[in-house]
Structure formats: structure tokens, C-alpha cells
Amino acid sequence: xxxxxxxxxxxxxxxxxxxxxxxxxxxxxxxxxxxxxxxxxxxxxxxxxxxxxxxxxxxxxxxxxxxxxxxxxxxxxxxxxxxxxxxxxxxxxxxxxxxxxxxxxxxxxxxxxxxxxxxxxxxxxxxxxxxxxxxxxxxxxxxxxxxxxxxxxxxxxxxxxxxxxxxxxxxxxxxxxxxxxxxxxxxxxxxxxxxxxxxxxxxxxxxxxxxxxxxxxxxxxxxxxxxxxxxxxxxxxxxxxxxxxxxxxxxxxxxxxxxxxxxxxxxxxxxxxxxxxxxxxxxxxxxxxxxxxxxxxxxxxxxxxxxxxxxxxxxxxxxxxxxxxxxxxxxxxxxxxxxxxxxxxxxxxxxxxxxxxxxxxxxxxxxxxxxxxxxxxxxxx
Amino acid sequence: xxxxxxxxxxxxxxxxxxxxxxxxxxxxxxxxxxxxxxxxxxxxxxxxxxxxxxxxxxxxxxxxxxxxxxxxxxxxxxxxxxxxxxxxxxxxxxxxxxxxxxxxxxxxxxxxxxxxxxxxxxxxxxxxxxxxxxxxxxxxxxxxxxxxxxxxxxxxxxxxxxxxxxxxxxxxxxxxxxxxxxxxxxxxxxxxxxxxxxxxxxxxxxxxxxxxxxxxxxxxxxxxxxxxxxxxxxxxxxxxxxxxxxxxxxxxxxxxxxxxxxxxxxxxxxxxxxxxxxxxxxxxxxxxxxxxxxxxxxxxxxxxxxxxxxxxxxxxxxxxxxxxxxxxxxxxxxxxxxxxxxxxxxxxxxxxxxxxxxxxxxxxxxxxxxxxxxxxxxxxx
Numbered sequence: 200x201x202x203x204x205x206x207x208x209x210x211x212x213x214x215x216x217x218x219x220x221x222x223x224x225x226x227x228x229x230x231x232x233x234x235x236x237x238x239x240x241x242x243x244x245x246x247x248x249x250x251x252x253x254x255x256x257x258x259x260x261x262x263x264x265x266x267x268x269x270x271x272x273x274x275x276x277x278x279x280x281x282x283x284x285x286x287x288x289x290x291x292x293x294x295x296x297x298x299x300x301x302x303x304x305x306x307x308x309x310x311x312x313x314x315x316x317x318x319x320x321x322x323x324x325x326x327x328x329x330x331x332x333x334x335x336x337x338x339x340x341x342x343x344x345x346x347x348x349x350x351x352x353x354x355x356x357x358x359x360x361x362x363x364x365x366x367x368x369x370x371x372x373x374x375x376x377x378x379x380x381x382x383x384x385x386x387x388x389x390x391x392x393x394x395x396x397x398x399x400x401x402x403x404x405x406x407x408x409x410x411x412x413x414x415x416x417x418x419x420x421x422x423x424x425x426x427x428x429x430x431x432x433x434x435x436x437x438x439x440x441x442x443x444x445x446x447x448x449x450x451x452x453x454x455x456x457x458x459x460x461x462x463x464x465x466x467x468x469x470x471x472x473x474x475x476x477x478x479x480x481x482x483x484x485x486x487x488x489x490x491x492x493x494x495x496x497x498x499x500x501x502x503x504x505x506x507x508x509x510x511x512x513x514x515x516x517x518x519x520x521x522x523x524x525x526x527x528x529x530x531x532x533x534x535x536x537x538x539x540x541x542x543x544x545x546x547x548x549x550x551x552x553x554x555x556x557x558x559x560x561x562x563x564x565x566x567x568x569x570x571x572x573x574x575x576x577x578x579x580x
Numbered sequence: 581x582x583x584x585x586x587x588x589x590x591x592x593x594x595x596x597x598x599x600x601x602x603x604x605x606x607x608x609x610x611x612x613x614x615x616x617x618x619x620x621x622x623x624x625x626x627x628x629x630x631x632x633x634x635x636x637x638x639x640x641x642x643x644x645x646x647x648x649x650x651x652x653x654x655x656x657x658x659x660x661x662x663x664x665x666x667x668x669x670x671x672x673x674x675x676x677x678x679x680x681x682x683x684x685x686x687x688x689x690x691x692x693x694x695x696x697x698x699x700x701x702x703x704x705x706x707x708x709x710x711x712x713x714x715x716x717x718x719x720x721x722x723x724x725x726x727x728x729x730x731x732x733x734x735x736x737x738x739x740x741x742x743x744x745x746x747x748x749x750x751x752x753x754x755x756x757x758x759x760x761x762x763x764x765x766x767x768x769x770x771x772x773x774x775x776x777x778x779x780x781x782x783x784x785x786x787x788x789x790x791x792x793x794x795x796x797x798x799x800x801x802x803x804x805x806x807x808x809x810x811x812x813x814x815x816x817x818x819x820x821x822x823x824x825x826x827x828x829x830x831x832x833x834x835x836x837x838x839x840x841x842x843x844x845x846x847x848x849x850x851x852x853x854x855x856x857x858x859x860x861x862x863x864x865x866x867x868x869x870x871x872x873x874x875x876x877x878x879x880x881x882x883x884x885x886x887x888x889x890x891x892x893x894x895x896x897x898x899x900x901x902x903x904x905x906x907x908x909x910x911x912x913x914x915x916x917x918x919x920x921x922x923x924x925x926x927x928x929x930x931x932x933x934x935x936x937x938x939x940x941x942x943x944x945x946x947x948x949x950x951x952x953x954x955x956x957x958x959x960x961x
Contacts, residue, residue, distance in 0.1 A: 242906045243899075249913065272902040276878055280898055288894040497657055513669045517661055518624075521653040525623040528909055532630065 205343065206385035206412040208233075208444045214558040218436065218463035221553040224260075224444055226292040226343040227383055228284065231259045233444060234460045234549055236542045237294060237468040242267050243277070243287045246473050247531040248539070250289045256508060256536050257543030260343075261289055262468040265336045266298025270319050270326070274339035282341030294468075295342040297333040297375075299349035299368075299389065300417065300448070310350065312367065330374035338381050346415065347375040349389040354423045361393035369405045376409055387446060389417035394427055396434040403438035413444040416464070420449035428455065432462040439463075453482065453545055453569065457562045460549055472542050476534035479523040482541040486569055488516075490534070495520040508540035509533075586724065587766035587793040589614075589825045595939040599817065599844035602934040605641075605825055607673040607724040608764055609665065612640045614825060615841045615930055617923045618675060618849040623648050624658070624668045627854050628912040629920070631670045637889060637917050638924030641724075642670055643849040646717045647679025651700050651707065655720035663722030675849075676723040678714040678756075680730035680749075680770065681798065681829070691731065693748065711755035719762045727796065728756040730770040735804045742774035750786045757790055768827060770798040775808055777815040784819035794825040797845070801830035809836065813843040820844075834863065834926055834950065838943045841930055853923050857915035860904040863922040867950055869897075871915070876901045889921035890914075 207225040214220075224231040238245050238253060241264045245253050253261065263283060268274060280286045283293055302308050308317040314329030333348035348371050350364040372388035379386055388406040392398030406414060416435055419428050428450070439445050446466035447459045456467055472482065479491040483503035488495075490502065501511035502519060510519075510533040522530030545565075552561035588606040595601075605612040619626050619634060622645045626634050634642070644664060649655060661667045664674055683689050689698040695710030714729035729752050731745040753769035760767055769787040773779030787795055797816055800809050809831070820826050827847035828840045837848055853863065860872040864884035869876075871883065882892035883900060891900075891914040903911030926946075933942035 242902075242908060244903060244906075244908045244910045247909045247913075249910065267906075271906055272877065272898065276898055276902075279878060280880055280896055286896070286899055288899075496653065497660060499661055515661055515667070517653065517657055518667055518669075521623075521657075522625060525625075525648075525652055527623060527625045528628045528912060529625045529630065531909060532628075532913070 205383050206444075208413070208442065210442055212553070213463075214553045215556045216559040217461045219460045219549070219553045219558040220463055220465055221550055222444065222465055224292075224466075226260075226385070228290060228292045228343055229259065231292055232546075232550055233465040234456075234546055234553075235260060235466050236456065236546045237262045237466065238473060238539050238542075239263075239468055239470045240287065240289075241470075242271070243283060245535070245539075247477060247528065247535045248473075250287065252509070252532070252536050253289075253539060254291065256539040257547070258291075258539060260292040260294060262294050262296060263287075263340070263342065264298065264301065265295045265333060265340060265345075266301040266328070268295075268340060269298070269328075269336045270321070274336045278339040278341070284341065292344070293342040294344040294446075295337050295340055295346065296448070297337065297346040297348040298328055299333075299346075300351050302328060303351040303353070312370075314348070315350075330371040331378040334375050334378040334386075338379075338384065342384065344385045344387060344413065347372040347386060347388040349391055349417055351391065351418050351421070352393055354393065354418075354421045354427075356393045358395055358398075361391075361395055362398055365392045365398045365402045369402060372406055372409060376411065385412040387411060387413040387415045387444075389415045389448065390435060390439070391418045392435075393418060394423065394431055399431060399435040400438045403435055407438065407440045411443075413446060413466075414439050415446040415448050417448045419447065420451055420455075420469070425455055425458065429458055429462070432459065432464070436463045453542070454566060456542075456545065457549070457565065460553075461558065461562060472538035473535045476538045477531045479519070479530065479534060481519075481534055482538050484568055490516055490519045491523045492520075502534075502537050503541065506537065506540065506544070508537050510537040510540075586764045587825075589794070589823065591823055593934070594844075595934045596937045597940040598842045600841045600930070600934045600939040601844055601846055602931055603825065603846055605673075605847075607641075607766070609671060609673045609724055610640065612673055613927075613931055614846040615837075615927055615934075616640060616847050617837065617927050618643045618847065619854060619920050619923075620644075620849055620851045621668065621670075622851075623652070624664060626916070626920075628858060628909065628916045629854075631668065633890070633913070633917050634670075634920060635672065637920040638928070639672075639920060641673040641675060643675050643677060644668075644721070644723065645679065645682065646676045646714060646721060646726075647682040647709070649676075649721060650679070650709075650717045651702070655717045659720040659722070665722065673725070674723040675725035675827075676718050676721055676727065677829070678718065678727040678729040679709055680714075680727075681732050683709060684732035684734070693751075695729070696731075711752040712759040715756050715759040715767075719760075719765065723765065725766045725768060725794065728753040728767060728769040730772055730798055732772065732799050732802070733774055735774065735799075735802045735808075737774045739776055739779075742772075742776055743779055746773040746779045746783045750783060753787055753790060757792065766793040768792060768794040768796045770796045770829070771816060771820070772799045773816075774799060775804065775812055780812060780816040781819050784816055788819065788821045792824075794827060795820050796827040796829050798829045800828065801832055801836075801850070806836055806839065810839055810843070813840065813845070817844045834923070835947060837923075837926065838930070838946065841934075842939065842943060853919035854916045857919045858912045860900070860911065860915060862900075862915055863919050865949055871897055871900045872904045873901075883915075883918055884922065887918065887921065887925070889918050891918040891921075
């Protein structure tokens, strides 16, 4: 199997109280402890922070997006500059999404068996993305893990439409596998099937048969809500390969991550920590803190009193409050550093809890404090 | 003299070929080698960079603004958080401007002998700034150097108006001196007088008689141009005290800084390096480089091929081009780091040249390369 050398996954153990797994991903550019959360650098930059700030906040692997980087600056420019790691000055592992999720919401898209045709929203030029093209782009970018090109459907979707998209996703995954030429990138296919148990199972089984180094669950975080997500994972995860890393795409809030881990997922990504940061929403042990609120105008505490990140070590809520009201970009930077660190600390604690067979009680304790005391700030946040 | 202990100025030497001076400012929070350039953190933050990034780029002292910080967040909040150094996490020297320059351009301002009344543009509330109020604000903020409250006039201005403003500036400087209560802040008065040699001389002599630890030249960088600025310095500097640091406010471009140093000024500040950075304009040895230009789309060189700053060490013009076109804030950060470093390197080279009595030839060599080869990028920049 091409790309098999690109990734090793050591499944260290499974929690005795649930399906949560502890593992290690070994990639060409470093090891990643799982369960892991991957901050998002869609356009080849994590918004408002430097790569060193991201690494210092604890991130081990980033997600970038082949769709965005194809449109701008173009993968040939990234390749000519030595690939994405060198281009963006991130020497650690990178995963690129294929663009399937991005094109599914474009108003101008036309989907055929060949691929998806659409117009680039900025410049207006027609673009055609196919499984082969998505692979070529991702090979040029040079990430450590690349994603198959899939057909994502909206939520909710009728059974017939979900089945057609799922079956096409399987055929496209086979085409991606055939199109792969680099042996230093691990290709993950993406399980689709919307909210239909038989489609999810069928997709997972067919993709598992491709024997690729990892597998992803897609088509979630599209507005279905936490309960539906849990249901879908419940009837999908049992059909994912045991000894491959499992990546839940686009998730999510801390509470969703805890659910995903409990159900046996190993990798997650989401824009939430950085996107919320740029609106002045900081994650803390006791819930979300909206630092622009008047409550924090004079507040001499750090954003999170239980945090040892750069931001919480050096700045107060009063200063962040001031920066956001004064529209100083540094506010975005400081809040992003904190939120990434918060997520990374959550993941480290999750791994420690699994190692000690107490993930379920860890999750309960975390959520009791996070959701109870956070009620007020969650409402306003 | 109150505040005399707050500042020592050691005049090391004067260049044998011109009036350029080499010195050291010793302040409560550190030493500053002069001639020095002070990056601007108007609202208590240098835009788009962290304090560590500013320090790593070589800055030894920052300028913040009492007017802006009075309006938001309010000096009482900064004071309650331990003062401006602690509030903004900058343990090194800070200078605060009094607000005289900021209020002079407000459309709603009403100037009287008492002070200036205006409306805060954001919230609309009436504000009264007086010499005593400006001192109280700056004492609450706690900078190492504080500026007297002055009356700045537009350029050009009639003689009578310039004289009235200059005379009021002297009276206000006396009131500032009387209002001072802290002995750990050095107060600098500001020489006004527009473009009239007798007014500048009269102002300088009257302010010198106050025997304060330093002195500033204000009312420049208001659109008068490089030639007028040189003329004004020519008939002002001879009347500034020899053994006090001399601060030229709001200057400027590299070529203006070289002129100011040549004429005997020791301190400068300007938003140009960071403001230009945020529009994608980078200062280099060969002139300004507008990194959004199509020329740089594929360019694998660092922004400045002669630079060892963080940005030039780790990133290419192609990446910065991409970041600016993709509207990624990181572009602002990287360009700001480079431009601050460029200015700091310029100042270090200036000091070295003065130490070796070759400032005039250094200046000529610098400008020959900077202005000649930079012609194209200067036009577009």
C-alpha cells in the first residue's frame, strides 16, 4: 500500500469504562499523541498567531485546506517554495483536507461522477475539482496526511440523495487511492452516509476494505446537533478499523470533543478555538468568557485563573477587554493563544484520564464545572 | 528638580563631521542607547505584535499616548492594574505623549488658556484636557518619560497664531512642571513655534530655562515636508540644552531620521514602520518593497535579503504576498516585526557610525542605495 510507510499508529490502550483510545501517530515530521485536536490553518496560517505561538500552545499537528490553497496562492507556488511546511514555517505534521466539504456549500457547484465544477468566489474563474485533481493538489502541497475527495451532503438529506453521495464518495476514494503517487503521505478516506445507519455502516465497511492508513468520519458538524452526532458515531464507529487512527472532521466544542473521544475517535479539528477567540470569547474551566462584557473592564484576573498559557501568565481580563474594545489585533492573538492552549490542555488531560482508566469520570467532572458555572457566559457567548 | 532622578543622560560623544550625538539614557526600567527610535503603541499595544516580538526586534523604549489611554480604558483602570508597564506586559522604558498633538486636529476642540475642550469621537462625551489633567493622567499611567501638554498648530500657520500658541505652550509647560508630583518620571517640555525662527528660538530658550531632564521638538511631521523640517531643526537645535536628550516627535521615514540625527536629535518616534507594515509595505536596504505586487507572487527570497529578523529568517516574499492577499493577520505581524527590526538596525548602525566619526558618509551611502534602487518600489509604495 502506497503511503503505508508515511504513518504508523500505535494503539496504546482503550479505556476500561468506554471506547476512548490512547495512541500515538508516528508521521514523517513527528509524533502526535492521540486523542489529538488539530488547530486549523485553512490558508496556510493559523489566524492571528505565529507558528511558534501555535507550537508553544501545545499543538502537534495542523489542518490546512487544499481547496483554499489551490485557489490562492496555488499549489504550484507552495511546491516551488519547498512545500507547505516550509512555506508556512511549520516543521511539524500537517494534514490537508481535500476540499470536498468546502465545495459542497458553494451555490454554483455542479456535481457529476467526474467531480465538482464551481466558480471561485473571488476571481470568478471556473474550477474543476476531481478526486485525481484533489490528490495532485495535496501531493504538491506535501502534507503528512491527505484526505480523499468526498461528496458531503447537507443536513437533513433524503435517503436516496445520501445514498448516492455515499456511493460516489466510495468510488471517489478508490480513485484517490489509485491516483496517489507519493509514498510519504498517508491517505484517509471519509465515511459519509448522513444520518442513516445502514449507509454509514456500508460506507465504513467499503472504505475499510481499501486498507488505507487511517479513516475519517465526515458529514458531521453541519448543523445536526450534539445528539445526532452521538447517534451517528454510535452506529458508525463499530465499523471503523480498530487499528487505524479515526478522525472526526470539523468537531468541535469541548463537550463535543469529549463525546467523540468517549465513542472512540482519535483526531479532531475545528476552527472554533481561533474563530471564537477573534470575537473575544475565551474558553475557561468554568465555561466561555466573553471578555468584551463590561464585567471585565477592571478585572485584574487572567482570562482563565487555572491556566498557565502565555496569555494568562502575562495579561489580565481588563487588558484583553481594552484590546478588543480598542480593536487592537493583539487581542485576537492573545485570545487565540489561550484558546488553542485550552484545547491542548483538554486533550492532554483526556489522554491522562484514558491512561488511568478514568475517562468517564473525567468527562463528567469537566462538564459539571464547565457547563454549570459557565451558564451565564455561555448564554451571552 | 522633581523627576531629575528619573533620567540620566550620558552624552558619549558628538560626531566630528556633523552634530550627530551618541549617548545613553538611563531610566528606571532600563538603558536606552541614543540616537533611538521608539515604536508606537498608542493604545497600550504596538499594533499586530506582542511585546516580546517588539523587544526581539530590538526596541528598547515604546511610546504610548495619554490622550488615547485616558479615553479608553481610562488611566484609573491602568493604574489599578499596576500601571502601563504591567498592564501591557512591557517591562522596559515607556514614554507617554500628553495628547496635545492628538487634540489639535479634532474638529470640535475649543482652546482656552485653561486647556482644550473636545468631544470623544467614539462615545461623544465632553472631555477637558489641561496641563494639570495631562500630568495627572500620565502620572497614573506611570511611564518613565512624560510629555508636557502643548498647543500644536497646523502647517502653514500665520505668525500671530504661531506666536500665541508657542507662548501658551511655554505657560502650559510651566504649569505641567508645577503639577508634577511623582519623582520617578522625567518631564520633557515641547518646543513649538511653527516655521518661524525667532519663535522656535524663543520657545527653546524659555523651555530650557525650566531646567527639565529632556526637551522635545514638536509641531513637525504635520505636512511641512523634509526641507522645512531641516530648516526648522537648523534654527531650533542650537538653542536646545547640550546635555539633555532631545526628542523629535513624530519622525519619520528613514531619510528623515538620518536628517534629524545629523542635526543633533537623540530620540524619534513614528507610526510609519508599523502602519506601512499593515499595508504590506516593507522597508529594505534598497527601498520600500510593496509585497502585494504581482512581482512577488512566486518570489522565494526573504523580504529583505540583508536582514536577519524573525520574518526574513523564516518566510519568503511569496508567503507574505499570499498572507496579504488572503487577508491573514499574520501578514501584518510578520511585516511589522520586519519593519521594527529594520528601524532598529538603522539606529544601531547610526550609533556605530557616530562612534567611528563617519556618520555623514554612512548617511550618504545608506541613502544612495536606499533611494536609488528603491525608486521603483518607492513609486508604487
